[in-house]
Amino acid sequence: MAGRGDRALVAGPEAVNEPRAEWRAVRVGLAVATVVVAAQLIVGGGYALVHDDPTAHDRAFACLTREKSLAVETGIRDPIAESAAAGALRTRVEGNGVTASFSASEGAAERLRELYESVAELPEGALERRGRVVLVWEGSASPTQRQTMYDCVG
Amino acid sequence: MLGRRTYAAIIGGELALWVGLLAWDVAGFDWLRGYDAYANWLYAETVVDDHRLPSTAESGVWHSPPLWFLLAGLLGRAGATVGIAPQLAGQLLALAAGLALLVLVLLLARAIWAERHVLHVVSLGFAAVSPVLIRASVMYHPETLAAALAAAGVLIAVRTLRSGPTLLAGACSGLALGLGVLTRTWVLPVAVAVVVILAVGRGRSRAWAPAALCLVALITVTAPWFVNQQLAHGSALAFNRPAPAGSIVTRRPASFWLGPRALEMFDTPHAPHARNQLAPQLFADWWGDYWLVWGDETGDAMEPSRVRQSWIGLLPTILGLGGIVALALLAVARRDAALALLPATVLALGGAFVLFQLRYPFPDGDTIKATYLLIALPALALGAAFAADVLCRRSRAVGIALGAAAAVLVASEIEFLLL
Numbered sequence: 001m002a003g004r005g006d007r008a009l010v011a012g013p014e015a016v017n018e019p020r021a022e023w024r025a026v027r028v029g030l031a032v033a034t035v036v037v038a039a040q041l042i043v044g045g046g047y048a049l050v051h052d053d054p055t056a057h058d059r060a061f062a063c064l065t066r067e068k069s070l071a072v073e074t075g076i077r078d079p080i081a082e083s084a085a086a087g088a089l090r091t092r093v094e095g096n097g098v099t100a101s102f103s104a105s106e107g108a109a110e111r112l113r114e115l116y117e118s119v120a121e122l123p124e125g126a127l128e129r130r131g132r133v134v135l136v137w138e139g140s141a142s143p144t145q146r147q148t149m150y151d152c153v154g
Numbered sequence: 155m156l157g158r159r160t161y162a163a164i165i166g167g168e169l170a171l172w173v174g175l176l177a178w179d180v181a182g183f184d185w186l187r188g189y190d191a192y193a194n195w196l197y198a199e200t201v202v203d204d205h206r207l208p209s210t211a212e213s214g215v216w217h218s219p220p221l222w223f224l225l226a227g228l229l230g231r232a233g234a235t236v237g238i239a240p241q242l243a244g245q246l247l248a249l250a251a252g253l254a255l256l257v258l259v260l261l262l263a264r265a266i267w268a269e270r271h272v273l274h275v276v277s278l279g280f281a282a283v284s285p286v287l288i289r290a291s292v293m294y295h296p297e298t299l300a301a302a303l304a305a306a307g308v309l310i311a312v313r314t315l316r317s318g319p320t321l322l323a324g325a326c327s328g329l330a331l332g333l334g335v336l337t338r339t340w341v342l343p344v345a346v347a348v349v350v351i352l353a354v355g356r357g358r359s360r361a362w363a364p365a366a367l368c369l370v371a372l373i374t375v376t377a378p379w380f381v382n383q384q385l386a387h388g389s390a391l392a393f394n395r396p397a398p399a400g401s402i403v404t405r406r407p408a409s410f411w412l413g414p415r416a417l418e419m420f421d422t423p424h425a426p427h428a429r430n431q432l433a434p435q436l437f438a439d440w441w442g443d444y445w446l447v448w449g450d451e452t453g454d455a456m457e458p459s460r461v462r463q464s465w466i467g468l469l470p471t472i473l474g475l476g477g478i479v480a481l482a483l484l485a486v487a488r489r490d491a492a493l494a495l496l497p498a499t500v501l502a503l504g505g506a507f508v509l510f511q512l513r514y515p516f517p518d519g520d521t522i523k524a525t526y527l528l529i530a531l532p533a534l535a536l537g538a539a540f541a542a543d544v545l546c547r548r549s550r551a552v553g554i555a556l557g558a559a560a561a562v563l564v565a566s567e568i569e570f571l572l573l
Contacts, residue, residue: 023544037472040434051414151518
Protein backbone atom coordinates (compact mmCIF):
# COMPACT_ATOMS: atom_id res chain seq x y z
CA MET A 1 0.00 0.00 0.00
CA ALA A 2 1.28 3.43 -0.88
CA GLY A 3 1.59 5.76 2.07
CA ARG A 4 1.15 9.51 2.27
CA GLY A 5 4.75 10.14 1.31
CA ASP A 6 4.48 7.80 -1.66
CA ARG A 7 1.64 9.79 -3.16
CA ALA A 8 3.86 12.86 -3.15
CA LEU A 9 6.46 11.03 -5.22
CA VAL A 10 4.24 8.98 -7.48
CA ALA A 11 2.36 11.98 -8.78
CA GLY A 12 -1.04 11.69 -10.40
CA PRO A 13 -2.21 13.22 -13.65
CA GLU A 14 -3.67 16.24 -11.84
CA ALA A 15 -0.21 17.39 -10.84
CA VAL A 16 1.19 16.82 -14.34
CA ASN A 17 -1.62 18.77 -15.96
CA GLU A 18 -0.83 22.02 -14.23
CA PRO A 19 -1.07 24.42 -17.21
CA ARG A 20 1.63 26.94 -16.32
CA ALA A 21 4.28 24.32 -15.58
CA GLU A 22 3.38 22.48 -18.76
CA TRP A 23 3.60 25.62 -20.87
CA ARG A 24 7.02 26.45 -19.39
CA ALA A 25 8.31 22.92 -20.07
CA VAL A 26 6.95 22.86 -23.63
CA ARG A 27 8.42 26.29 -24.37
CA VAL A 28 11.86 25.13 -23.23
CA GLY A 29 11.50 21.80 -25.04
CA LEU A 30 10.50 23.38 -28.33
CA ALA A 31 13.29 25.93 -28.04
CA VAL A 32 15.85 23.16 -27.50
CA ALA A 33 14.50 21.11 -30.43
CA THR A 34 14.40 24.15 -32.73
CA VAL A 35 17.98 25.08 -31.84
CA VAL A 36 19.15 21.50 -32.54
CA VAL A 37 17.38 21.36 -35.92
CA ALA A 38 18.49 24.88 -36.85
CA ALA A 39 22.10 24.08 -35.91
CA GLN A 40 22.05 21.04 -38.20
CA LEU A 41 20.67 23.12 -41.06
CA ILE A 42 23.22 25.89 -40.48
CA VAL A 43 26.07 23.34 -40.55
CA GLY A 44 24.63 21.94 -43.79
CA GLY A 45 24.19 25.42 -45.29
CA GLY A 46 27.69 26.50 -44.33
CA TYR A 47 29.20 23.38 -45.82
CA ALA A 48 27.21 23.76 -49.04
CA LEU A 49 28.41 27.35 -49.39
CA VAL A 50 32.11 26.48 -49.34
CA HIS A 51 32.06 23.06 -51.01
CA ASP A 52 31.06 22.15 -54.54
CA ASP A 53 28.55 19.35 -54.75
CA PRO A 54 30.26 16.21 -56.02
CA THR A 55 28.85 15.05 -59.35
CA ALA A 56 26.83 11.83 -59.52
CA HIS A 57 29.83 10.27 -61.28
CA ASP A 58 32.25 11.32 -58.51
CA ARG A 59 29.82 10.15 -55.84
CA ALA A 60 29.39 6.75 -57.48
CA PHE A 61 33.16 6.39 -57.98
CA ALA A 62 33.83 7.15 -54.31
CA CYS A 63 31.07 4.81 -53.18
CA LEU A 64 32.18 1.89 -55.34
CA THR A 65 35.85 2.19 -54.41
CA ARG A 66 35.59 3.12 -50.71
CA GLU A 67 32.38 1.46 -49.60
CA LYS A 68 32.18 -1.54 -51.90
CA SER A 69 35.97 -1.99 -52.28
CA LEU A 70 35.64 -2.49 -56.05
CA ALA A 71 38.21 -1.67 -58.74
CA VAL A 72 36.74 1.06 -60.95
CA GLU A 73 37.98 2.21 -64.38
CA THR A 74 37.07 5.55 -65.89
CA GLY A 75 38.87 5.18 -69.24
CA ILE A 76 36.24 3.16 -71.11
CA ARG A 77 36.44 1.83 -74.66
CA ASP A 78 32.72 2.04 -75.26
CA PRO A 79 31.71 4.82 -77.66
CA ILE A 80 28.16 5.04 -76.33
CA ALA A 81 29.28 5.31 -72.70
CA GLU A 82 31.98 7.79 -73.70
CA SER A 83 29.31 10.00 -75.23
CA ALA A 84 27.49 10.35 -71.87
CA ALA A 85 27.63 14.02 -70.92
CA ALA A 86 28.32 13.47 -67.20
CA GLY A 87 30.91 10.70 -67.58
CA ALA A 88 31.02 6.95 -67.30
CA LEU A 89 32.76 4.28 -65.27
CA ARG A 90 33.22 0.56 -65.37
CA THR A 91 33.55 -2.02 -62.63
CA ARG A 92 32.93 -5.69 -61.91
CA VAL A 93 30.37 -6.80 -59.29
CA GLU A 94 30.50 -10.43 -58.16
CA GLY A 95 32.17 -11.36 -61.47
CA ASN A 96 29.71 -9.50 -63.68
CA GLY A 97 31.14 -6.49 -65.53
CA VAL A 98 29.03 -3.34 -65.61
CA THR A 99 29.32 0.05 -67.30
CA ALA A 100 27.51 3.02 -65.78
CA SER A 101 26.91 6.06 -67.99
CA PHE A 102 25.85 9.34 -66.38
CA SER A 103 23.67 11.79 -68.33
CA ALA A 104 22.64 15.38 -67.63
CA SER A 105 18.93 14.57 -67.71
CA GLU A 106 16.60 11.60 -67.58
CA GLY A 107 15.65 12.22 -71.22
CA ALA A 108 19.29 12.07 -72.31
CA ALA A 109 19.75 8.89 -70.28
CA GLU A 110 16.72 7.33 -71.95
CA ARG A 111 18.15 8.17 -75.38
CA LEU A 112 21.41 6.51 -74.33
CA ARG A 113 19.49 3.41 -73.25
CA GLU A 114 17.64 3.29 -76.56
CA LEU A 115 20.95 3.63 -78.42
CA TYR A 116 22.36 0.60 -76.56
CA GLU A 117 19.17 -1.31 -77.32
CA SER A 118 19.42 -0.53 -81.03
CA VAL A 119 23.09 -1.44 -81.56
CA ALA A 120 23.79 -4.28 -79.14
CA GLU A 121 22.17 -7.63 -78.49
CA LEU A 122 22.19 -7.79 -74.73
CA PRO A 123 21.09 -10.62 -72.44
CA GLU A 124 17.73 -10.30 -70.65
CA GLY A 125 17.99 -7.86 -67.74
CA ALA A 126 21.44 -6.60 -68.74
CA LEU A 127 20.36 -3.07 -69.69
CA GLU A 128 18.51 -0.64 -67.45
CA ARG A 129 18.09 3.04 -66.78
CA ARG A 130 17.95 4.32 -63.25
CA GLY A 131 17.18 8.03 -63.23
CA ARG A 132 20.01 9.71 -65.13
CA VAL A 133 22.21 6.61 -65.10
CA VAL A 134 22.28 3.78 -67.61
CA LEU A 135 23.68 0.44 -66.46
CA VAL A 136 24.90 -2.12 -69.01
CA TRP A 137 25.88 -5.52 -67.63
CA GLU A 138 27.94 -8.17 -69.41
CA GLY A 139 25.50 -10.87 -68.35
CA SER A 140 22.08 -10.87 -66.70
CA ALA A 141 22.48 -9.09 -63.36
CA SER A 142 21.46 -10.83 -60.13
CA PRO A 143 19.48 -8.90 -57.47
CA THR A 144 22.57 -8.54 -55.26
CA GLN A 145 24.72 -7.30 -58.17
CA ARG A 146 22.03 -4.75 -59.03
CA GLN A 147 21.68 -3.68 -55.41
CA THR A 148 25.42 -3.01 -55.16
CA MET A 149 25.18 -0.59 -58.08
CA TYR A 150 21.90 0.94 -56.83
CA ASP A 151 23.57 1.64 -53.49
CA CYS A 152 26.17 3.75 -55.27
CA VAL A 153 24.39 5.37 -58.20
CA GLY A 154 21.26 6.19 -56.17
CA MET B 155 -12.46 17.40 -24.41
CA LEU B 156 -14.36 15.72 -27.21
CA GLY B 157 -17.79 14.16 -26.94
CA ARG B 158 -17.76 10.44 -26.28
CA ARG B 159 -19.14 9.51 -29.71
CA THR B 160 -16.94 11.97 -31.60
CA TYR B 161 -13.89 10.69 -29.73
CA ALA B 162 -14.71 7.06 -30.48
CA ALA B 163 -15.44 7.87 -34.13
CA ILE B 164 -12.12 9.69 -34.63
CA ILE B 165 -10.07 6.98 -32.92
CA GLY B 166 -11.91 4.24 -34.83
CA GLY B 167 -11.50 6.18 -38.08
CA GLU B 168 -7.76 6.59 -37.56
CA LEU B 169 -7.27 2.89 -36.88
CA ALA B 170 -9.55 1.80 -39.75
CA LEU B 171 -7.78 4.13 -42.19
CA TRP B 172 -4.41 2.75 -41.11
CA VAL B 173 -5.50 -0.86 -41.52
CA GLY B 174 -6.95 -0.11 -44.97
CA LEU B 175 -3.80 1.70 -46.07
CA LEU B 176 -1.57 -1.10 -44.83
CA ALA B 177 -3.70 -3.85 -46.38
CA TRP B 178 -3.32 -2.08 -49.72
CA ASP B 179 0.42 -1.61 -49.23
CA VAL B 180 1.07 -5.22 -48.20
CA ALA B 181 -0.64 -6.35 -51.40
CA GLY B 182 1.57 -4.05 -53.51
CA PHE B 183 4.89 -4.48 -51.71
CA ASP B 184 7.45 -6.99 -52.98
CA TRP B 185 8.51 -8.73 -49.75
CA LEU B 186 12.05 -9.24 -51.07
CA ARG B 187 12.61 -5.46 -51.04
CA GLY B 188 12.33 -5.34 -47.24
CA TYR B 189 15.47 -5.18 -45.12
CA ASP B 190 17.27 -8.56 -44.94
CA ALA B 191 14.10 -10.18 -46.34
CA TYR B 192 15.66 -13.31 -47.79
CA ALA B 193 17.95 -13.84 -44.78
CA ASN B 194 14.90 -13.42 -42.50
CA TRP B 195 13.01 -16.04 -44.46
CA LEU B 196 15.94 -18.49 -44.29
CA TYR B 197 16.09 -17.97 -40.51
CA ALA B 198 12.35 -18.69 -40.13
CA GLU B 199 12.62 -21.80 -42.31
CA THR B 200 15.57 -23.13 -40.29
CA VAL B 201 13.83 -22.58 -36.96
CA VAL B 202 10.58 -24.22 -38.04
CA ASP B 203 11.99 -27.02 -40.21
CA ASP B 204 15.06 -28.01 -38.23
CA HIS B 205 14.05 -26.80 -34.72
CA ARG B 206 17.36 -24.99 -34.27
CA LEU B 207 19.00 -21.62 -34.76
CA PRO B 208 20.68 -20.95 -38.12
CA SER B 209 24.46 -20.99 -38.40
CA THR B 210 26.43 -17.98 -39.60
CA ALA B 211 26.53 -19.55 -43.07
CA GLU B 212 22.79 -20.22 -43.24
CA SER B 213 21.34 -16.76 -42.63
CA GLY B 214 22.86 -13.31 -42.62
CA VAL B 215 20.73 -12.38 -39.60
CA TRP B 216 21.84 -15.27 -37.38
CA HIS B 217 22.68 -12.71 -34.68
CA SER B 218 18.99 -11.71 -34.28
CA PRO B 219 16.94 -13.31 -31.47
CA PRO B 220 14.53 -16.02 -32.63
CA LEU B 221 11.00 -15.16 -31.40
CA TRP B 222 9.67 -13.38 -34.50
CA PHE B 223 11.23 -15.92 -36.85
CA LEU B 224 9.59 -18.76 -34.93
CA LEU B 225 6.18 -17.06 -35.09
CA ALA B 226 6.58 -16.09 -38.76
CA GLY B 227 7.67 -19.61 -39.63
CA LEU B 228 4.76 -21.21 -37.80
CA LEU B 229 2.30 -18.75 -39.34
CA GLY B 230 3.83 -19.49 -42.73
CA ARG B 231 3.17 -23.20 -42.23
CA ALA B 232 -0.39 -22.54 -41.08
CA GLY B 233 -0.98 -20.10 -43.95
CA ALA B 234 0.26 -22.60 -46.51
CA THR B 235 -2.59 -24.94 -45.58
CA VAL B 236 -5.09 -22.28 -46.71
CA GLY B 237 -3.10 -21.07 -49.70
CA ILE B 238 -1.35 -18.05 -48.17
CA ALA B 239 2.31 -17.62 -49.15
CA PRO B 240 4.63 -18.05 -46.14
CA GLN B 241 6.20 -14.65 -46.74
CA LEU B 242 2.79 -12.97 -46.76
CA ALA B 243 2.02 -14.62 -43.43
CA GLY B 244 5.18 -13.02 -42.01
CA GLN B 245 4.20 -9.64 -43.46
CA LEU B 246 0.74 -9.96 -41.89
CA LEU B 247 2.40 -10.72 -38.56
CA ALA B 248 4.45 -7.51 -38.91
CA LEU B 249 1.27 -5.61 -39.83
CA ALA B 250 -0.65 -6.99 -36.83
CA ALA B 251 2.23 -6.00 -34.56
CA GLY B 252 2.20 -2.51 -36.11
CA LEU B 253 -1.51 -2.21 -35.35
CA ALA B 254 -0.90 -3.43 -31.80
CA LEU B 255 1.78 -0.75 -31.44
CA LEU B 256 -0.73 1.93 -32.45
CA VAL B 257 -3.28 0.66 -29.90
CA LEU B 258 -0.55 0.67 -27.25
CA VAL B 259 0.34 4.28 -28.12
CA LEU B 260 -3.32 5.18 -27.51
CA LEU B 261 -3.43 3.22 -24.24
CA LEU B 262 -0.22 4.90 -23.07
CA ALA B 263 -1.71 8.33 -23.80
CA ARG B 264 -4.87 7.38 -21.87
CA ALA B 265 -2.85 5.96 -18.97
CA ILE B 266 -0.89 9.18 -18.52
CA TRP B 267 -3.45 11.82 -19.54
CA ALA B 268 -6.84 10.14 -19.09
CA GLU B 269 -9.02 13.17 -19.88
CA ARG B 270 -7.10 14.80 -22.73
CA HIS B 271 -8.85 13.46 -25.80
CA VAL B 272 -7.12 15.74 -28.30
CA LEU B 273 -3.78 14.48 -27.05
CA HIS B 274 -4.93 10.87 -27.57
CA VAL B 275 -6.06 11.60 -31.12
CA VAL B 276 -2.86 13.47 -32.03
CA SER B 277 -0.52 10.84 -30.56
CA LEU B 278 -2.31 8.08 -32.45
CA GLY B 279 -2.26 10.13 -35.67
CA PHE B 280 1.44 10.97 -35.30
CA ALA B 281 2.36 7.31 -34.90
CA ALA B 282 -0.01 6.12 -37.62
CA VAL B 283 1.40 8.30 -40.39
CA SER B 284 5.06 7.92 -39.47
CA PRO B 285 6.63 6.37 -42.60
CA VAL B 286 9.07 4.39 -40.48
CA LEU B 287 6.16 2.44 -38.95
CA ILE B 288 4.34 1.97 -42.26
CA ARG B 289 7.45 0.64 -44.00
CA ALA B 290 8.33 -1.69 -41.12
CA SER B 291 4.73 -2.97 -40.99
CA VAL B 292 4.74 -4.27 -44.57
CA MET B 293 8.18 -5.87 -44.48
CA TYR B 294 8.98 -9.47 -43.65
CA HIS B 295 10.80 -8.21 -40.57
CA PRO B 296 10.64 -8.44 -36.74
CA GLU B 297 10.92 -4.71 -35.97
CA THR B 298 7.22 -3.93 -35.32
CA LEU B 299 6.76 -6.90 -32.98
CA ALA B 300 9.76 -5.80 -30.92
CA ALA B 301 8.40 -2.25 -30.73
CA ALA B 302 4.93 -3.50 -29.70
CA LEU B 303 6.31 -5.76 -26.94
CA ALA B 304 8.52 -2.94 -25.66
CA ALA B 305 5.52 -0.58 -25.63
CA ALA B 306 3.48 -3.19 -23.75
CA GLY B 307 6.22 -3.45 -21.10
CA VAL B 308 6.36 0.33 -20.78
CA LEU B 309 2.55 0.59 -20.57
CA ILE B 310 2.36 -1.94 -17.73
CA ALA B 311 5.13 -0.07 -15.91
CA VAL B 312 3.34 3.28 -16.39
CA ARG B 313 0.09 1.86 -15.05
CA THR B 314 1.73 0.26 -12.05
CA LEU B 315 3.58 3.48 -11.22
CA ARG B 316 0.32 5.41 -11.46
CA SER B 317 -1.76 3.03 -9.34
CA GLY B 318 0.93 1.71 -6.96
CA PRO B 319 3.45 -1.04 -7.77
CA THR B 320 2.28 -4.65 -7.60
CA LEU B 321 4.25 -7.87 -7.93
CA LEU B 322 2.11 -9.11 -10.82
CA ALA B 323 2.58 -5.88 -12.79
CA GLY B 324 6.34 -5.99 -12.22
CA ALA B 325 6.51 -9.57 -13.48
CA CYS B 326 4.26 -8.86 -16.49
CA SER B 327 6.30 -5.82 -17.48
CA GLY B 328 9.50 -7.88 -17.28
CA LEU B 329 7.90 -10.67 -19.28
CA ALA B 330 6.75 -8.34 -22.09
CA LEU B 331 10.14 -6.64 -22.23
CA GLY B 332 11.91 -10.01 -22.15
CA LEU B 333 9.86 -11.24 -25.08
CA GLY B 334 10.71 -7.97 -26.81
CA VAL B 335 14.43 -8.63 -26.27
CA LEU B 336 13.90 -12.13 -27.68
CA THR B 337 12.54 -10.40 -30.79
CA ARG B 338 15.11 -7.61 -31.26
CA THR B 339 18.06 -6.83 -28.99
CA TRP B 340 17.19 -3.13 -29.37
CA VAL B 341 14.56 -3.64 -26.64
CA LEU B 342 17.31 -4.34 -24.08
CA PRO B 343 18.21 -0.69 -23.32
CA VAL B 344 14.51 0.12 -22.96
CA ALA B 345 14.09 -2.80 -20.56
CA VAL B 346 17.00 -1.57 -18.46
CA ALA B 347 15.45 1.93 -18.35
CA VAL B 348 12.10 0.50 -17.21
CA VAL B 349 13.71 -1.55 -14.41
CA VAL B 350 15.69 1.47 -13.21
CA ILE B 351 12.64 3.77 -13.25
CA LEU B 352 10.52 1.14 -11.48
CA ALA B 353 13.21 0.87 -8.82
CA VAL B 354 13.80 4.58 -8.24
CA GLY B 355 10.18 5.60 -8.72
CA ARG B 356 8.77 3.25 -6.14
CA GLY B 357 8.12 5.99 -3.61
CA ARG B 358 9.37 6.10 -0.06
CA SER B 359 8.07 2.71 0.93
CA ARG B 360 10.40 -0.23 0.48
CA ALA B 361 8.55 -1.54 -2.54
CA TRP B 362 11.59 -3.01 -4.28
CA ALA B 363 9.75 -6.21 -5.09
CA PRO B 364 7.99 -5.14 -8.35
CA ALA B 365 11.23 -3.78 -9.84
CA ALA B 366 13.12 -6.87 -8.69
CA LEU B 367 10.48 -9.17 -10.12
CA CYS B 368 10.55 -7.25 -13.41
CA LEU B 369 14.31 -7.79 -13.55
CA VAL B 370 13.99 -11.48 -12.64
CA ALA B 371 11.38 -12.06 -15.36
CA LEU B 372 13.54 -10.20 -17.88
CA ILE B 373 16.63 -12.24 -17.04
CA THR B 374 14.73 -15.54 -16.94
CA VAL B 375 13.24 -15.02 -20.40
CA THR B 376 16.36 -13.70 -22.11
CA ALA B 377 19.21 -15.55 -20.40
CA PRO B 378 19.07 -18.70 -22.59
CA TRP B 379 19.46 -16.57 -25.72
CA PHE B 380 22.36 -14.51 -24.43
CA VAL B 381 24.12 -17.57 -22.98
CA ASN B 382 23.76 -19.34 -26.33
CA GLN B 383 25.24 -16.34 -28.17
CA GLN B 384 28.14 -16.13 -25.73
CA LEU B 385 28.92 -19.84 -26.09
CA ALA B 386 28.33 -20.13 -29.84
CA HIS B 387 29.73 -16.81 -31.07
CA GLY B 388 31.95 -15.51 -28.27
CA SER B 389 29.74 -12.56 -27.34
CA ALA B 390 26.26 -12.23 -25.87
CA LEU B 391 25.76 -9.27 -28.22
CA ALA B 392 27.36 -10.87 -31.29
CA PHE B 393 26.77 -9.08 -34.62
CA ASN B 394 27.03 -10.37 -38.18
CA ARG B 395 30.08 -8.27 -38.99
CA PRO B 396 33.26 -7.93 -36.93
CA ALA B 397 34.00 -4.61 -35.26
CA PRO B 398 37.19 -2.94 -36.48
CA ALA B 399 40.19 -2.73 -34.17
CA GLY B 400 41.15 0.44 -32.32
CA SER B 401 39.46 2.88 -29.99
CA ILE B 402 35.76 3.38 -30.60
CA VAL B 403 36.23 7.10 -29.98
CA THR B 404 38.12 7.56 -33.26
CA ARG B 405 36.07 5.18 -35.41
CA ARG B 406 33.73 7.82 -36.78
CA PRO B 407 34.83 11.00 -38.58
CA ALA B 408 33.51 14.43 -37.62
CA SER B 409 31.12 14.32 -40.58
CA PHE B 410 29.22 11.48 -38.87
CA TRP B 411 28.32 13.77 -35.96
CA LEU B 412 28.01 17.09 -37.80
CA GLY B 413 26.10 15.97 -40.91
CA PRO B 414 27.59 18.54 -43.30
CA ARG B 415 25.50 17.31 -46.22
CA ALA B 416 22.22 17.80 -44.33
CA LEU B 417 20.74 20.07 -47.01
CA GLU B 418 20.93 17.26 -49.57
CA MET B 419 18.08 15.65 -47.65
CA PHE B 420 15.82 18.38 -49.10
CA ASP B 421 16.94 17.67 -52.65
CA THR B 422 17.94 14.00 -52.94
CA PRO B 423 16.91 12.36 -49.64
CA HIS B 424 18.19 8.88 -50.33
CA ALA B 425 21.34 6.73 -50.64
CA PRO B 426 24.14 7.41 -51.42
CA HIS B 427 23.64 11.07 -50.44
CA ALA B 428 24.85 12.09 -46.98
CA ARG B 429 25.73 8.48 -46.31
CA ASN B 430 27.18 7.79 -42.86
CA GLN B 431 26.06 11.20 -41.60
CA LEU B 432 23.97 10.36 -38.56
CA ALA B 433 21.25 12.99 -38.31
CA PRO B 434 20.57 13.59 -42.05
CA GLN B 435 20.46 9.88 -42.84
CA LEU B 436 18.19 9.06 -39.87
CA PHE B 437 15.90 12.01 -40.61
CA ALA B 438 15.48 11.05 -44.28
CA ASP B 439 14.89 7.42 -43.39
CA TRP B 440 12.37 8.17 -40.63
CA TRP B 441 10.19 10.51 -42.70
CA GLY B 442 10.91 9.15 -46.17
CA ASP B 443 12.75 6.22 -47.67
CA TYR B 444 16.53 6.67 -47.51
CA TRP B 445 17.30 3.10 -48.63
CA LEU B 446 14.89 3.18 -51.60
CA VAL B 447 12.75 0.21 -50.63
CA TRP B 448 9.45 2.04 -51.14
CA GLY B 449 7.61 2.71 -54.40
CA ASP B 450 8.96 2.07 -57.88
CA GLU B 451 12.30 0.33 -58.09
CA THR B 452 14.08 2.91 -60.21
CA GLY B 453 13.23 5.58 -57.69
CA ASP B 454 12.32 8.26 -60.29
CA ALA B 455 8.58 8.59 -59.78
CA MET B 456 8.80 8.76 -56.00
CA GLU B 457 11.54 11.41 -55.89
CA PRO B 458 9.21 14.45 -55.56
CA SER B 459 7.27 12.66 -52.80
CA ARG B 460 10.47 11.82 -50.96
CA VAL B 461 11.64 15.44 -51.13
CA ARG B 462 8.23 16.60 -49.86
CA GLN B 463 8.48 14.13 -47.00
CA SER B 464 11.70 15.80 -45.84
CA TRP B 465 9.98 19.18 -45.64
CA ILE B 466 6.93 17.63 -43.99
CA GLY B 467 9.12 15.93 -41.39
CA LEU B 468 10.52 19.17 -39.95
CA LEU B 469 7.50 20.23 -37.87
CA PRO B 470 6.71 16.83 -36.31
CA THR B 471 10.43 16.30 -35.60
CA ILE B 472 10.57 19.56 -33.64
CA LEU B 473 7.30 18.73 -31.86
CA GLY B 474 8.45 15.19 -31.04
CA LEU B 475 11.90 16.13 -29.75
CA GLY B 476 10.59 19.25 -28.01
CA GLY B 477 7.82 17.22 -26.39
CA ILE B 478 10.28 14.64 -25.07
CA VAL B 479 12.45 17.38 -23.54
CA ALA B 480 9.31 18.95 -22.02
CA LEU B 481 8.19 15.63 -20.54
CA ALA B 482 11.65 15.08 -19.06
CA LEU B 483 11.56 18.53 -17.43
CA LEU B 484 8.07 17.97 -16.05
CA ALA B 485 8.93 14.48 -14.81
CA VAL B 486 11.90 15.87 -12.87
CA ALA B 487 9.94 18.83 -11.54
CA ARG B 488 7.02 16.68 -10.42
CA ARG B 489 9.14 13.65 -9.49
CA ASP B 490 6.72 11.69 -11.67
CA ALA B 491 8.28 8.32 -12.45
CA ALA B 492 5.51 7.26 -14.85
CA LEU B 493 6.06 10.35 -16.97
CA ALA B 494 9.84 9.88 -16.76
CA LEU B 495 9.52 6.50 -18.46
CA LEU B 496 8.88 8.13 -21.85
CA PRO B 497 12.05 10.28 -22.09
CA ALA B 498 14.03 7.54 -20.30
CA THR B 499 13.21 4.99 -23.00
CA VAL B 500 14.21 7.44 -25.75
CA LEU B 501 17.44 8.31 -23.94
CA ALA B 502 18.34 4.65 -23.34
CA LEU B 503 17.57 3.59 -26.90
CA GLY B 504 19.35 6.61 -28.38
CA GLY B 505 22.43 5.94 -26.25
CA ALA B 506 22.52 2.28 -27.28
CA PHE B 507 22.09 3.26 -30.94
CA VAL B 508 25.01 5.70 -30.84
CA LEU B 509 27.22 3.13 -29.09
CA PHE B 510 26.30 0.59 -31.76
CA GLN B 511 27.21 3.11 -34.47
CA LEU B 512 30.56 3.71 -32.82
CA ARG B 513 31.27 0.01 -32.42
CA TYR B 514 30.31 -0.91 -36.00
CA PRO B 515 31.26 2.00 -38.28
CA PHE B 516 30.70 0.40 -41.69
CA PRO B 517 31.50 2.54 -44.72
CA ASP B 518 28.26 1.57 -46.51
CA GLY B 519 26.17 3.19 -43.76
CA ASP B 520 23.98 0.10 -43.67
CA THR B 521 23.61 0.14 -39.89
CA ILE B 522 22.04 3.63 -39.84
CA LYS B 523 18.39 2.73 -40.25
CA ALA B 524 15.43 4.54 -38.69
CA THR B 525 13.64 1.23 -38.10
CA TYR B 526 16.23 0.44 -35.40
CA LEU B 527 14.67 3.33 -33.47
CA LEU B 528 11.04 2.32 -34.05
CA ILE B 529 10.83 1.43 -30.34
CA ALA B 530 11.08 5.17 -29.62
CA LEU B 531 7.98 5.91 -31.71
CA PRO B 532 5.43 5.72 -28.84
CA ALA B 533 7.42 8.16 -26.69
CA LEU B 534 7.99 10.54 -29.62
CA ALA B 535 4.31 10.38 -30.61
CA LEU B 536 3.24 11.14 -27.05
CA GLY B 537 5.83 13.90 -26.77
CA ALA B 538 4.65 15.53 -30.00
CA ALA B 539 0.99 15.19 -28.98
CA PHE B 540 1.70 16.64 -25.55
CA ALA B 541 3.50 19.65 -27.04
CA ALA B 542 0.71 20.19 -29.58
CA ASP B 543 -1.97 19.87 -26.91
CA VAL B 544 -0.29 22.41 -24.61
CA LEU B 545 0.15 24.83 -27.54
CA CYS B 546 -3.52 24.44 -28.49
CA ARG B 547 -4.63 25.09 -24.91
CA ARG B 548 -2.42 28.16 -24.74
CA SER B 549 -3.75 29.85 -27.87
CA ARG B 550 -6.79 29.16 -30.02
CA ALA B 551 -5.06 30.66 -33.07
CA VAL B 552 -2.04 28.36 -32.62
CA GLY B 553 -4.44 25.44 -32.24
CA ILE B 554 -6.18 26.27 -35.52
CA ALA B 555 -2.83 26.72 -37.30
CA LEU B 556 -1.54 23.40 -35.95
CA GLY B 557 -4.77 21.66 -36.92
CA ALA B 558 -4.54 23.01 -40.47
CA ALA B 559 -0.85 22.04 -40.69
CA ALA B 560 -1.68 18.55 -39.43
CA ALA B 561 -4.40 18.14 -42.08
CA VAL B 562 -1.99 19.14 -44.86
CA LEU B 563 0.76 16.91 -43.47
CA VAL B 564 -1.50 13.87 -43.17
CA ALA B 565 -2.88 14.34 -46.70
CA SER B 566 0.64 14.58 -48.13
CA GLU B 567 1.83 11.64 -46.04
CA ILE B 568 -0.95 9.41 -47.32
CA GLU B 569 -0.03 10.27 -50.90
CA PHE B 570 3.52 9.05 -50.16
CA LEU B 571 2.49 6.06 -48.10
CA LEU B 572 -0.10 4.63 -50.48
CA LEU B 573 1.74 2.28 -52.82
